[in-house]
Amino acid sequence: MYGTTMEGHSVTCHVHGFLPYFYVPAPMNYRPENKNDLLLAINNYVRPAKSSSGGPVVDIDMVMKSSIYGYHGPKKALFLRIIVRLASYLPAAKRIFRDGFDVHGLGRVVCDPTYESNIPYPLRFMIDTKIQGASWVELSPKTYRIRTANNRTSTSQLEVDVYTDDIVAHQPEGDWQKIAPLRILSFDIECAGRKGVFPDANVDPVIQIANMVTLQGETRPFIRNVLTLKKCANIVGTHTMSFEREEELLKTWSEFVVTMDPDIIIGYNINGFDFPYLLDRAKALNVKDFPFLGRIIGSQTCAKDSRFSSKGLGTRDTKSINLEGRLQMDLLQVMQRDYKLRSYTLNSVCAHFLGEQKEDVHHSIITDLQNGNDETRRRLAIYCLKDAYLPQRLLDKLMCVINYMEMARVTGVPFNYLLTRGQQIKVVSQLYRKAKTEDLLIPALEVEGSEDVQYEGATVIEPEKGFYELPIATLDFTSLYPSIMMAHNLCYSTWLRDVRTAEQHGLVRDKDYKVTPDNALFVNPSVRKGILPTILEDLIAARKRAKGDLKKETDPFKRAVLDGRQLALKISANSVYGFTGATIGKLPLLAISSSVTAYGRVMIEETKMRVEEKFTIANGFEHDAQVIYGDTDSVMVKFGVKTVAEAMKLGREAADYVTSHFQKPINLDFEKVYFPYLLINKKRYAGLYWTNPTKHDKMDTKGIETVRRDSCRLVSSVIETCLKKILIDRDVKAAEEYTKGVIADLLQNKVDLSQLVISKALGKAEYAAKQAHNELAARMRKRDAGSAPALGDRVAYVIIKGTKDAAAYEKAEDPIYVLENNIPIDTKYYLENQLSKPLMRIFEPILGSKAQTLLSGDHTRVISVAAPTIGGLMKFAVKTATCLGCKTPLKKNESAVCHHCKPRVGELYQRQLDSVSDLEVKFARLWTQCQRCQGSLHQDVICTAQDCPIFYMRKKVQKDMKDSSMVLDRFNYAW
DNA sequence: AAGCCCAGACGT
DNA sequence: TAATACGTCTGGGCTT
Structure with a gap:
């Protein structure tokens, strides 16, 4: 073990006397006197490289335990604990039992599965010594020996030896919540x-x-x-x-x-x-x-x-x-x-x-x-x-x-598991700890190759799409899946394989066990209380405690600890369900996970039904309530009332009413009111979020482009601004005007490049179909292998002008490359493929067919456009300068203006001069901003931050400035 | 051109 | 060796 004392001294602690082990069900007729033959037989088969200190298996214990997988009645069974010398011997010993071997006096021995044979040795040690991760461990005086210079093996400040049994583990409560000065x-x-x-x-x-x-x-x-x-x-x-x-x-x-x-x-x-x-x-x-x-x-x-x-x-x-x-x-x-x-x-x-x-x-x-x-x-x-x-x-x-x-x-x-391992190990740790207290053993199931069976998930209620200018109340089940598992005692240890198994144990339906909506069988708590429900209860109770303590606590450091704890507890409770359904996992039991979702589906339907049945004009309410949407654990209810306060009152009443029809600890909660509410589709909506009747808390958007990382900033910000204007200001006209302005800017190339960057994660090396981000990543690798995006990175790109029928993946380009090589952007793509659909989706429910006008009309007429520099005919076209006053082509001896505009040359020169100095001012301002960011006003700016809007603006203005002053130069000849 | 299907990202 | 779950929308390439 490695650690730090409260004084900040690092410690390396050598722990002695803890050996790895696993369990197998005892072979039939096994007696204590068979032990030596069994030991000999295993060691004979395992044959480790170094056998100087005896065989790999050092001892075998007899213990009374039972398997956690399925209900086996109240009686325990005989298991053998196979203790090995080193963790590295364990897999071999386990394989022998799985494949089978002959033992003198016992005949052929086969144990498949073995139990608790696939848990990491350090975790096994921590579970058995009751040490939690990142917690205090106490070594009492005289139980440990300090190493001196001549037998040290570490560079820690202290190095000690101790026996496993002398370790005192402290649970992270009270004084032991402290953290050492690491x-x-x-x-x-x-x-x-x-x-x-x-x-x-x-x-x-x-x-x-x-x-x-x-x-x-x-x-x-x-x-x-x-x-x-x-x-x-x-x-x-x-x-x-x-x-x-x-x-x-x-x-x-x-x-x-x-x-x-x-x-x-x-x-x-x-x-x-x-x-x-x-x-x-x-x-x-x-x-x-x-x-x-x-x-x-x-x-x-x-x-x-x-x-x-x-x-x-x-x-x-x-x-x-x-x-x-x-x-x-x-x-x-x-x-x-x-x-x-x-x-x-x-x-x-x-x-x-x-x-x-x-x-x-x-x-x-x-x-x-x-x-x-x-x-x-x-x-x-x-x-x-x-x-x-x-x-x-x-x-x-x-x-x-x-x-x-x-x-x-x-x-x-x-x-260190938290960053190097996944989610499962956290549940495994808790499961082992709790199972140990009840003498339950966890089987080491072999992961069946490609068995990726899917089961039915949650219900999403068909949305009544539209724009609601009435308050919509939202009712949510609190921790739905954990509370289902608790309410119905769903666990490995309570599961009955089938009715016959139930009968074998003399169990009676309803009295002793229940059948879930997915037709799985689980015994009632009176027969056996499940491990998973117990874990969940503990987690939820601990979270309640942490939140209560948090309310009382004033010390900011302790508050941070408590807040971190309640968050960890919440995440842990929510991942238990997922663990049971992870088919490529340590211990999947789809009877649990599919029953959980089945109960959930029944419950959301029942909720909808009860609300719509009770809150009716017939029952003396002002309007008939309607559930307009719901997903997994929530329903959105239109009670028909006009004010937020009334919707809240009815929402609370409905939540309490529905809760009373469900088994504890299931709880339907009134959470918030949306007003107004724009329901676009399943999993896509926006609204103002109210938790008190006097003023709204925030604007909430779900699934819409504003929260998605795969649309460019331009789209998110346009949609966000429109929604604000529509929902907060309640000014649809303003939203329309704003949108038209943005479209005009886009088509005139006035939108900053950083707004147009799209990014997508590079998920795998080989894609079935060509995709923009993947193709670009490949091209970038050719340019500079080292700096190109790697697997898992997000690839940033913009869409550039290309030939007419070029696919999007051919037109994707690295934004920096675009900037440096002055490549024109495909503004039409951004309008048609990025902006138009999201805009239509939010405007159509409000404006109806009129929404289409946003995408056509005067503002979409392009006034100036940068000439494409690549492709087709442009290569052969001779660029002729045009008059800066009237755009007519100039003759050979004219450089700035044609002879008609000659009289205006002073005015035109002034205009150009203004433009240049204007850009110079802009550039200087951006430059100083970059200097300030780099922390010095006296040095050159060398920053090329690809995510920084200022960087793009600085580059663009720099380029415009150069172009503009080149035009200005043409007047030199004109004089 | 229509429809299938992959991939990505999100909701719960 | 290790890897929570499913439902849904959307864009875009590919096939028919």
Whole structure:
């Protein structure tokens, strides 16, 4: 075990006396005296490489347990606990039982499945010792021995030996909620790449490493340093260390890490880039002492390729880096797991969460700065330091450490599982812990290859589409699926395979067991209380407690912990259902998951029916209520009343009324009123959200382009603005006018490029059909393999003008490339394929067929358009200059105006001059803004941040300015 | 041109 | 080795 004391001293603790094991059902006729023969037989079959210390299986216990999978009556059965010497022997021993083998005195022994044989050994240890993840473990005086210099194996401040039985585990309650002052190292490296090629560790040197060290809970780093190759001018408040040789730089950094001994190492994409690069580079330069960054002496740090794929997170190539005793939190991974964003560059993530941009220096410019002088290297160092600081800021702002620790504490898994493993292991941990208390064993089911059986999910009520200018009340079941599992005692341990099984146990329908709407059978709590319902009850009770404590708590730190906890508890409760339905999972039981959804379907139908049946004119209400929409666990009700207050009153009444017809703890809650409400389709709607009758809380949009990451900013912002004008200002006319204006701007090329960027995730390497983002990624790989998007990345593109019948995937292009090469945008595509349908969808319910006029009419007449520079005839067309006054083609001896316009030349010149100076002012303003962002008003702007709107504007204005002054130059000849 | 189907992203 | 679930809309390529 690795840990930290409350004083902040790192500890490596060698725990002795805990061996891996698994269970098998005892063979028939098994008696204690068979043990030696069985032991011999297994060891005979397993035959490990090193058998000097005896066979792989060291002991066999007899225990009374029962399988959790299905109800087996109240009696327990005899199981054998097979104890092995090393975790690595376990799979072999397990295979022998599964395949079968002969034992003297017992005959042929076959056990399939085996039990609890597929749980990670560290987790097994934690479960048995009742240690939760990221929690306190106490070693009492005299129970442990401290190692001295001559037998140390780690670089921790303290190193001790202890026996498993002497460990005292503390549950994270009361005083044990505290968090040790962990040392957090945030770092970033820069390397000098070559033009047009992504840095290659075999060739390109590491030139700088910036480090910040902060104590958990504090806001300011107590160490700030930067290691540079070649001299670097002084930076206030930062320790700069310069090296002439790169080997020295690397060696010093490695020593720094070991000496400073961080508990957590963070950074941005350190897992995918910085760590592997440093390791590869050290190998290329033959820096032998470098790759020992963990706490175990002599354990070499290396990067291993692995691929992680899940339905939720998609497929992603990752690297795993072994740093014994130190946690790694790559903030890029954290962001990708926990937040849905348009882009995951450090720049855009910081803009989103910290409200500030950072300059983004393209890797090809870095070399120029390195090859400059002390000052340019200082410039680079400041940039590098900022990149080391920002991950720390994100970590603090989002309270990642606290939230992750709470998740580890609630689910019981080690901290590092949260970033390296998926969702299932968290449920497994809880299931094992709870099952152990009831002597239930969990079978190690073999994952059946391609068995991806689907079962029916939830009901989505057919929406009564339209624009409602009446308040619509929303009723929601609170934690629907968990409460169904609790109300009906759905669990592995309560499941009856069929009616015959029920009869065998003498169980009577309804009295002892129930049949679900999916025709599955589960025993009632009076026969056996399920494990899953118990886990859920505990989670929900704990959440209630955490929320209650949160209300009372005033200390901001403790509040953060409690808030993190209640969130972790909520997520955990919700993932139990998914776990039971994960067919390619550890322990799927579709009887549970399909019964849960079946109950849900029945309940939403019943809710709709009861509301519409009770709230009628016949029953003395003013109007007949109507359920206009509902999804899974919610119904939207039109009571027909005019005011929000009345809708709220009826909503509450209806919720209570319906709840009274369901079994505890199922609860239908009145949540909010939408007024007005625009219902476009299933899973697509918008409305003003009211929780109190005096004023609305916010505008809420679901599934519409405003919340989707795969439409460009232009579409989201137009739709968002229109909805605001329609719903908040209640001014449809204004929305129409606004839309027309935007369309006109778009067609006249006045819309900024950053507004037109579309992004999509690169899900897989091979696609069945050609797709824009995938084709572009392939093209970009050809241009520069290193900087092109990788699997799992989001690919940004714009649609450019092409030949008439070109497919969209041929017209997708990298926005930066478009900007740099001045390629015209396909504005018509943006109008017809991006804007038109979403606009029609929101305007049609309000304007009816009149909505069509938005897309045709005066504003769609193009006034000026940039000439396409590629394709067909344009190549052969000779560009003739036209008069700046009347656009007629000019004669040879005329350069600015024709002879008719000659008298106006002064006025026209002035106009052009104004335009140039106008653009100059605009450009200067954007330039200063970029300088301010990079933190210096005296230096050149080198930022090329692809997510930054300012960057696009600056580039565009720069280009316009150049064009405009070229036109101005034509007057020189005119005089 | 119509319709199928994949892929992406979202809702719950 | 590891990977919560299903329902729905939408855009766009591909086939008929």
